[in-house]
Structures are given as C-alpha cells and as structure tokens.
Amino acid sequence: MLNWTLALPEIVLGVSGLFILLGGVIPKKESFFPVSMAVIGALILAAVLVLGQGEGTAFLGQYVADNFSRFAKVLILLGAALGLLLALDFNEKAGLGRFEYPVLMLFATLGMMVMVSANDLMSLYIGLELLSLSLYVIAAFDRDNPRSAEAGLKYFVLGALASGLLLYGASLVYGFAGTTNFDRLADALSGDDVGTGVVVGLVFVLAGLAFKVSAVPFHMWTPDVYEGAPTPVTAFFATAPKVAAIALLMHVLIGPFGDLSAQWMQVIWVCSAGSMILGAFAAIGQRNIKRLMAYSSIGHVGYALMGLAVANDTGYRGVLVYMAIYVVMNLGTFAVLIAMRRRGRALEQVEDLAGLGKTDPAMALWMAVFMFSMAGIPPLAGFFGKLYVFLAAVQGGFWTLAVIGIVTSVIASYYYLRIVKVMYFDAAPDGALDARPASLTVVMASTGLLTLLFFLFPAALIGAAQVAVASLAG
C-alpha cells in the first residue's frame, strides 16, 4: 500500500546525507574534502538507483516515479555532482571549505528529487521548501562577505514570498477541488465547469513556481543573488534547481491542470516572451560576468518555457532537451569562471578574460565553445536545443513567439560573442591566470566535449526525452 521501496533513491540519499553529516561533525578537524567525496558518491549511488527504479506511485499517491521523473532526476543528480566538483578547489581557497556545504547541497538535491517526483500539492511544497531552505543557506555561505549575506537574505525574503503565493494558490485549488492529489485533481478539473477559484489558484501556483525558475515578472532576485553568492554556488543555482523547477512546472501544468491548458498557456507565453527579451537586452551592459550569466539564464528559461507554452508533446520534448543541454553548457561555463583567478584572487569581470586566447588557449577554446553554443550557433549543442523548441513553436502555430525567440537569440549572441572577442583579441592586462585545478579541467573538458560533439549522436538524448514526455502525457 505504501509501496515505500519505490522511493528508494530518495530514502538512500537522505539517509546517507544523515550519516555523512554525522561523519562531518564528529572529527575535530575540518573534513570538507572527504565529506564532499562522500556526497558525490551518494549522488552517484542515487543516480544508479534512479536508473533501476520501477514505475508507479507510492505513499498513497504522494510520490510518483516514471520515465519523466527518471530523466529529470538523472539530470539533476549529474548537475549536482558536477556542481559540487566545481566547488572543491574554490571553497578551499575562499575559506569556505566547511563540510556543511556538500551536506546542504545533498539535501537540496534531495529536495529537487522530491519535487520532481511530487504527485501531490503537499509533497510539491515540502520538496520545494527543502530545496529552497538549503539554497538560502548556501547563498549566504560566505557569511563574512556582505554581498553574499545580502544575496542570502534577499533570496530568502523573496523566496518566502513566493512560497506564500504558492501555498495560497494551492489552498485555493484545494478549497475548490477538495483534493491535493494530482491524479484526483486531474479528474476533478476535467469537467467543463471549472470555477474561477481554481484558475486564480492556478495563477498563484504558477507565480510561485515562476519565481523558482526566475521567469520574467518574478526574476528580480536573480542578478543580485547570482552576483553575490560565491561562484560555485551560482553555478549550482543556475543548473540543477532550474531543471527541477522546470520539470516540476511541467509536471504540475500537464498533469493535474492539463485540462486548463487554455488558461495557463497564455501565462507561460507571456513569461517566455518576457524572459527572452529581458535576457537578451539586460545582459548587454553587464561588466560582471556572474551578473551577465544571471541574465543569460533568465533568457534560457524563456526559450525553455517556449516549448511549454506550445503545450504539445513536441514542445515538451523540446523543453527537456533544452534543459539537458543548458545544464551541460552552464556547468562548463561556470567551470571557466571559477578558474578565473589571478595571484590567488577570484575575478568576476568580463575584462579579466582578456588575452586568455594567448595565455591559456585550452581554456579559451572551451569557453569559446560554450559561448558559441549558448548563442545557438550550429553545429554545437545549444543550436539543437533552440532548434527543437523553435520547431515546436512553428509547428504549433506560435509564430510570434518563434520570431521573438529568433530575434532575441540574435541579440543575445552579441554579448556571448563579445566574450569570445575579449578572450582572443584584447591584450592581457597583467599576466596569466593561476594554474587551474584538475577538477575544473575535468568538468570543462567533459562538458565541452558533450557540447561540441552532440550533433554526432543527438538521438540518444532526444529518444530519452521522447520516452519521458510519453510517460508524462500518457
């Protein structure tokens, strides 16, 4: 009845998190590195379990496992593990090498997995809170740095507001439908006479979730938090939680509110168009590269939402493909940003990349690959991501959205290419960057190769996305 073995990946991850925490607390000396390794091990173990996971619902329908959740979870676990790998060296150097960091990342990842597998408004909220609370803390992890503390506080206050909106919406939906379970909600909302209350509730839920994916009217926190938080934290923020939030958004909209698609399509349409436009224009003037990446991520969310706004299987498949490629590109880009360190000081300005083409040609090459890919230049992975959502939009007759997408990606390529230009054509101001640690090279090279060679074997990812979407809509 409870069928709890279905949730084994989450349970194993949570329990190993507790043990790892214990292992970090008990020794007298700081144990950042071993704890991080243990967390990466736990994440890999969870990923293996996810791959072997069965399908069905557990805990009286509060938990669901299917191909969609499997796709999203593998992506999340991958993003989290690589994100932690990025932090290893940076945190030691920045004095943030405390074992709580990997532990909090583990719990954040657990929260994401719960979100993705949520089949009930309550488990949705609980997962979201577990994720958010961990993120608030790691945003402020560099507690002696006022900008980091500010980032944490800002994220916390706005995040709490978003949670409030979400809860308010959920309570309205519950009040009108009489259930919080997704399957039963879908039944209850399948009739023609759906009240205004549910629609109002749905809009509130959407607002709460849009905050988490930083889609346009709810994006204000993103640049400040991305800039203020330590760079590995920003890298983490920009990858795994985004996937989780987008997956959750898809799950909620397509599952219980699938029959209300006429209502939510408009909302998503506006969010998508707004995010693309803002992401393209606001990033142009940015000197701080983390801030630039914040606007870039808003723009990317806009492209992903385009697939959702289309509201058909091709569109959904496009979203999943887009998010997978987005995670890979972003991790690589952030690996480069984290490696930006001259004479021990971390650098964050675009100009600091100047002359990289001469001083460190390998890193400059990877960075160029990522930037071209983000700009959507064929044959790199980013191009295919955009291709699938644009294709879906065109097929679905969303011409306006497709045109906005194409125009904004042309505009956005300006600032991506500017970085390439700075790297290769500007003179280096003072000397080369510090030697980068091996962990960053590993992340850079692996994500770079994936981005570069994606066009050789697109079928694997697209096939997986296709299967995932089939289980979602079916």
Next chain:
Amino acid sequence: MEAFLATPVGVLALTVAQAMALLVPLLIGVAYLTWAERKVLAAMQLRKGPNVVGPFGLLQPFADAIKMLMKETIIPAGASRVLFILAPMITFMLAMLAWAVIPVNDGWAIADINVGILYLFAISSLGVYGIIIAGWASNSKYAFLGALRSAAQMVSYEVSMGFVIVTVLLCVGSLNLTEIVRAQADMWFIIPLFPMFVIMFISALAETNRAPFDLPEGESELVAGFFVEYSSMSFALFFLGEYANMILMSALITILFLGGWYAPFDIAPFTWIPGPMWFVFKICFCLFVFIWVRATFPRYRYDQLMRLGWKVFLPFSLVWLVITAAALKLFGWLPGAV
C-alpha cells in the same frame, strides 16, 4: 440529591467542592512544606530550625503568613504595574491549575481527561511566564537577568522532560494519567526506566528553579533574582507558587515512575494502607529528596547547567527513547498494538 447533581448548578457545585477538597489540603501542605524544608535543612546542618512558635515550631508557617500579609506592597517606580501584580498570580494560579488532572486514587481525579499528561506538561511549561513577566515588569537589572536565566533554563530542560514523558507514554499507550498509573500495577516504571527517572528528577529540579539549579534567583550574584523587587503578599505568592510547583513535580514523578497510588508490594501490611496515603507518602519522599539535594549540592555554574541540559540529557534521553521503542517493538510489549 442525584437530580440536583445532574443540573448545571449541581455540576458546578460538585466541581467546586471537589476542587476545594483538593486545594485546601494542598495549600496546607504547601505551608508545611516550607516548615519541613527548614526543619530538614536544619537537621542536616546540625541546627534546630524553627522551634519557637508553637510546639516544634509547627505554627511557624502561619506566623510567617500573617507577617507577610501585614507588610506593605511596594511597586517600584517605572514598573509595569499591571504585569507586576499579574506575574505572581500567574505563577501561583498555574501551580494550582495543574492539580485538576492529578489522580490521587483510581478514579479520583477532578478531570480525568484523555490528554492529561499533555495538560500537565503544558501547564508546567507555562510556569516560565510568571518569572519572565516578573523580571521584566520589575524594571530592575537583577530581576531581568534572573528572568532571562530562568527562561533559558526552563525551556532547555523541558525538552528532555518531554522525551522522558514520551518514553513513559510508549510503555503505556495512553496519554491518560489514570491509565499511566494503572500500567504500573505490576511493576513501577522506575525499575525498567531508571535512567529516565533520574533525568526526570533532575529536570524537575531545574524546572522548579530549585538548588542546585536556582540560578534565576542566585542570591550571590543577583540578590534574589526575578523577585528581588517583590514584597508582602506578591512575594508570598511566588514563594507559595514555587513550593506548590515542587509538590506538583513530585506528584508528576510519582505518577510517571513511582506507581501513583499503588502499594510497593501487593501483600498484607502494605495493602492495608489506602491508595491516597501511598500517593502522599511518595510525594513526601520526593520532596524530601528535593530538600536533601538543596542541602548537599553547591549551585551549578550557568554554562554547566546549559551543557548538562543540551549536551548530556537531550542526547541521552533521545537514545534511551529509541532503545525503549526498539525493545518494546522487538519483544512485542507494545501496549495497544493492533
């Protein structure tokens, strides 16, 4: 008579009569507890103790009460008048209120409610308000420091007390106090749960701000702590409240661990004595230990107090709770298992 008792007025009258039957002996008990404490302390310190007013000083409590009543009530300048007067009343009232659910004998409770133990726990956790309000309303540094100490101390020790209570509940399967005592008909819980009894007793000392945990009034640093500004009747209420709380805590320990009204052995000379008498004996025994501890131990330092509460009692009671639960489950002793 029966008909009268069924009417609302009758119910009210009956309740008042029951309350009186419980509260009057209780108040007399409180008065004599102050006398007993002085006598016991004196004996332990090789002194005589009060022996002037009445035979063996037996009228001393009444002499003290009259003295208190005759004195002037002083309200310090800048004090928050309403709260200043209210604080001792809260303390005293809470100490009385809790007795509503105490079963003195099988079925002898004024209100035999389902969640009796939670009620007791709730009332005892409110005791801190009298102190903290008194400390704040006095507009005095010493009083305020005393109040802060007391608030931190009582909240800390409540946590482990909660775990002790949960452990007992696991063995009983009910939150009803009468049921808790009945579950001890064969064996008092002090035997299987002895470590929890020790924790409960020490937490009770901290909860009632008794020595060696009497830092809230620590006279060597804070003059008299939270009630330094009180005089006359308002002081007396604090005083009585503390002793009533001691009796209440002893009653709670008796119910949870010492088998309430049951005789220690179910054989002839013990069973001649009625249940309520046993109940009173056990309370008196606990009270004696309370006083004994005061005479024996020096006061704790505040950091030691906090360390004991959070780093020793809390983990220990948690572990013991898990052990108890595991044992009950493994051996199939869980009460009311379906």
Next chain:
Amino acid sequence: MIAAAAFYLFAAVLIAAAVMVVTSRNPVHSVLFLILAFFNAAALFLLAGAEFLAMILVIVYVGAVAVLFLFVVMMLDVDFAKLREGFQRYAPVGGVVGAILLLELLLVFGTWQFASDAAGFRLNPAPAGVDNTRALGRILYTDFVWLFQLSGLILLVAMIGAIVLTLRGKTSTKRQDIAKQVARSGSVNLRQPALGAGLGAIGIERPPVEPPPGEKPRQVEHAGHGHDHGHGGHH
C-alpha cells in the same frame, strides 16, 4: 448552550487579543496578547473536540515559541515610533494592494462552487471509537509518513543553516574538559603540616617570582577568605 456561550466568549477574546497584538504600543504587550490569543485558540480547539491539538498548541507555541519571542522582544530596544515612521507613506500602496486582493477574493468566492465530485475526494473523518490523538498519529505516521520525514529534514536543514551562518569557533575562551578534571583527582596530595610550620617546612617551595626589571611588582589584592556566608538566604 454552554458550549455555544463558551465558543462566543473564547472567539471574542481571541479576536480582541489579536487586534491588541497589532495595535498595542509596547511590543512586550503585543507578545503577551499573542499568548492570550494562542490560549483562546487552544480553547476553541478543545471545544471542537481536538484536545490533542489544543494541548500541542499550548506546549509548542505558548510554552516554547512565544517564550523565545518574548525573550527577544524584551532584550531588543525596539523603537516603535521609528518603525511606524514609514507607515503613513506606505499605507496608500498597501491599501491599494490589499483592496485589489480583497476584490479578487470577492470575485472568486462570489462564484464559489465545489467540483462536482469534490465530496468524494475529501478525506474521511476519524473512525468512531478512536480518540483524536490516535487518529492524528495514524495519519501523520502512516498515511503521511513521507511528508512527515521530509518535514523533519527541512527542520534539520534549518538547524544546519543556523549553525553554519552564526557559529564561530571561539579560540579565546577556555573550554572545560570534565573528563580531564575528574581524571586529575588522584594527583592532588593532601597533607597535614605541623601547626605553625611554614610551607617550606614540608618541602613545598614556590619558585621566586622575578619582577621584570624597571617595573614595580604589581600589588596583589589580598583576597578576603574565610568569610563564607554559608548556605541559606534562599529566600
């Protein structure tokens, strides 16, 4: 009849206390009114037959949370006049937002209608003959065990967060190592020296303290001893 009267009494006090929480000038009074409000809410739970919830409300909110509230409010010197400074300025904006929300709510509830089969989805009430503590336990620990455990993890994360963001390992304070203290007891010698003999007679000699050159030896305050006031003075 009595139950209805009690309900109206508690509800009225609850609302009055809640209003006082917001309007009272002194923050400490606000918290005290909040406690009063909690109490009356607990009483309302009792009237509704939810005795377990009532007690938990008192234990958790009144017994622990509000104490900490009171603690903090008493320690902080909150200047309410200053806090209210912006009130006039932001009142219109807040009012407009509030009015819009209210309007929307009216719009929503004007067309309130349950989904056609909502009644069937609703959870069944507690089965007869099960007291509500047991019923709650079943729901929490069986039906919703997944959410319950995850909520526990959320609290754990909150705890880790509080520690991470505030705890600083102090290097200046001395730590008490109790095990070490206890283990030391064997190394202390107690001896009864002959009366009148100095310390030198029994072979205990203090190393001569060399005053640093050019500096007057510091006058050591002779600590009064032997004036033990003894116990007592408890009251």
